[in-house]
């Protein structure tokens with residue numbers, strides 16, 4: 001084989017070397033039952049048509065490439081937003097390896113989480129012993145200030161009771177009696193990571209707030225929701241709130257945990273909402289959610305505790321940011337400072353500069369319900385048309401809200417809402433009703449290759465590009481980045497379409 005210490009090839013080049021090509025050819029011919037090229041092409045052509053689309057959309061018993069993850073992933077992300085907190089997932093190891101790798105591949109940071117490593121015996125007899133030993137090990141080995149417990153499918157199927165198990169573990173001395181161990185049942189076979197986030201944050205709040213007296217103050221809690229762009233977004237959020245002079249607590253802030261500096265020191269825990277602030281957040285005047293579909297239970301709980309609540313759908317662009325800023329100003333009883341108004345004007349100016357390029361572009365958008373709502377709204381603000389709006393974890397109320405949004409603008413008239421559909425459904429939609437661009441996560445790259453629809457990466461997970469999450473999408477400043485990202489893709493496409501030497505009509509230097 002051609003690989004050697006003197007000539008180290010990247011895998012993208014290595015597997016093109018003749019030795020590997022021969023090996024792959026033999027494998028294909030002898031083990032993969034190859035169909036003829038003509039058969040493959042005929043089937044491929046059939047899957048691009050309307051007949052196959054209708055069969056595909058009628059599919060019920062199978063999900064192919066869902067644009068969502070399971071509940072515990074959201075719980076692990078949520079736990080990372082609290083000071084010194086170790087995520088402890090009661091269930092099987094493999095699941096937890098998946099959450100860690102998923103988060104680490106997106107943020108390019110270590111993502112710490114432990115599991116109670118349940119195996120066959122625990123699945124039969126219950127996982128109490130795993131919890132007792134696991135909490136003791138996690139506490140003594142990793143020195144957390146808090147351990148946040150969630151569950152995988154396995155623990156939920158057999159019905160392990162976290163409240164009782166944690167109580168027994170404390171009695172047996174796994175952790176001190178007064179050590180903070182909030183928990184949330186996160187059954188992975190219902191809902192998605194956004195529900196896991198909701199359950200875990202609510203579990204933390206219940207742990208600190210239950211049976212406590214509330215003395216209202218003037219502060220505002222902001223719950224960001226599950227957000228792959230939390231590093232850039234939360235910092236931008238804090239900058240804006242500081243500029244406005246608001247007294248606030250970001251309730252679940254993973255921006256530092258997923259952006260630790262490289263300076264020779266490994267920080268297993270870094271930043272996050274302090275446990276003291278989390279406890280005191282009970283006294284806040286109001287709790288504001290940046291993503292309603294990530295925080296429905298949290299908002300209900302805060303409301304039950306006597307707080308005012310308000311929620312947004314991942315506010316992007318001018319009008320959505322306006323609503324957010326106005327609501328915060330109203331709750332805090334302050335005027336919006338000039339510095340914020342000037343930022344707004346700059347975003348409006350940028351949108352006007354790019355208007356000729358953005359107007360009339362047709363998009364497919366996929367991701368979490370709040371993100372899809374926000375992006376469809378932003379696209380319409382630019383004169384674009386959201387044609388396919390798909391959220392695998394979309395619900396009936398989401399469909400209704402989306403349809404109302406699309407009906408609110410002439411640019412939404414061709415828009416269709418696809419809840420509960422997956423990326424294989426989206427493939428059929430893109431072939432039968434093509435669009436100019438697709439906005440979503442890295443998982444869209446296979447659709448990009450297959451259908452030729454350029455992909456704009458704007459949501460979690462982004463595995464195949466670096467550093468996107470470091471720059472905000474929220475706020476007027478975030479809007480600048482948003483429009484730059486979209487318009488860059490439009491220009492790349494235009495250059496590609498016009499740049500053939502000898503036929504380079506409109507391959508212009510000035511765009």
Ligand code: SF4
Pocket residue numbers: 070071072094095098151152153154188189
């Ligand atoms: S769906 Fe169930 S088995 Fe799969 S990773 Fe999630 S918890 Fe584990």
